[in-house]
Amino acid sequence: MGREEAVVVGVIGACGGAGASTLAAALADGLRRAGRxxxxxxxxxRGGGIDVLLGIDHREGPRWADLRDARGEVDGRALAGLLPTWCAVPVLSAHRTDPAVLDQGVVVDVCSALADACDVLVLDLPRAALAAGAGGGADLSTGAAAGAGADAEHAALVGACDALFLVTPLELPAVAGAVAAVALARRSGADRSMRLVARRPAPGRLDPWEVSDVVGLPLACVVGWDRTLAARVDRGQGPPVGARRPLGRAGRELGALVTAGTLARTPAVA
Ligand SMILES: Nc1ncnc2c1ncn2[C@@H]1O[C@H](COP(=O)(O)OP(=O)(O)OP(=O)(O)O)[C@@H](O)[C@H]1O
Ligand SMILES: [Mg+2]
Structure with a gap:
């Protein structure tokens, strides 16, 4: 599978703690179950890596801190083969105790190389990636990114996403965050690949479809709250993604959307 053929899917939170990293993992698992x-x-x-959330932080394998010198032609397949896995999905994450401050270009070069080693690249994006509002986007076939600095690199990756899932808890402040995120994304045209993922609970009874109207994004899926998740994560067992668990269902639903190729960019709004 060549890097030009890899689908790039981003997951981003409308507010802090929205559940973006958890959903990104569930989506990766859903894609694997769909044969991808x-x-x-x-x-x-810079730390707080997803490998802790997944309970694989004790596993051997490269982390971002080990890739400080990775510039130019990175061997994506060799790197992917060394990465720790969760549910058979290779995972690149920060190191739990060794945060990495990376040189300009490393993030895009590494992602570009990894796109050559998979058929769907799932990016767990920081919210600052939208705030940087870069134009252009990264070309993962060449590794070229517009702009400078870590935020610009992340923003460039946002621009490279074929689909971008905005995880939004069904609470007013999070919905306000989602509206702002869409406004930021609109500056670079990235809003056209965005879809809403509404996350329960909805303590004030906000309706996911009404939120989708307010935010101005098509609703991709509603994720239920799994009350067993926190204890599992704290025990180092990772989020539950079995077929009957809320995240398992969401991962399969979104995975099916991605594999069906029905996530064409919505027309630009004048
Ligand atoms: N569907 C869910 N059911 C139960 N708990 C959840 C669910 N999604 C997320 N959580 C919990 O919410 C917290 C935040 O989740 P997560 O780290 O995935 O969010 P995030 O948006 O990536 O946060 P950050 O802003 O720190 O990157 C975690 O404690 C996680 O266990
Ligand atoms: Mg996160």
Whole structure:
């Protein structure tokens, strides 16, 4: 599978703690169950890595801190083969105790190389990626990114996403965050690949479809709250993604959307 053929899917939170990293993992698992070869990349390179959330932080394998010198032609397949796995999905994450401050270009070069080693690249994006509002986007076939700095690199990756899922808890402040995120994304045209993922609970009874109207994004899926998740994560067991669990269902639903190829960009709004 050549890098030009890899689908790039981003997941981003409308507010802090929205559940974006958890959903990115569930989506990667859903894609794997659908017969795809996903690869999960956590772009919070400076720590608090997704490998802790997944309970794989004790596993051997490269982290962002080991890739400080990775510039130019990175061997994506060799790198992917060394990465720790969660549910058979290779995962690139920050190191739990060794946060990485990376040189300009490393993030895009590494993601570009990894796109050559999978058929769906799932990016767990920091919210600052939208705030940077870069134009252009990264070309993952060449590794070229517009702009400078970590935020610009992340923003460039946002621009490279074929689909971008905005995870939004069904609460007013999060909905306000989603409206702002869409406004930021609109500046670079990235809103056209955005879809809403509404996350329950809805303590004030906000309706996901009404929220979808307010935010101005098509509703891709509603994720239920799994009350067993926190304890599992705290025990190092990772989020539950079995077929009957809320995240398992959401991962399969979104995975099916991605594999069906029905996520064409929505027309630009004048
Ligand atoms: N569907 C869910 N059911 C139960 N708990 C959840 C669910 N989604 C997320 N959580 C919990 O919410 C918290 C935040 O989740 P997560 O780290 O995925 O969010 P995030 O948007 O990536 O946060 P950050 O802004 O720190 O990147 C975690 O404690 C996680 O266990
Ligand atoms: Mg996160």
């Amino acid at each position: 070869r996903p690869l999960l990349v956590d772009l919070a390179t």
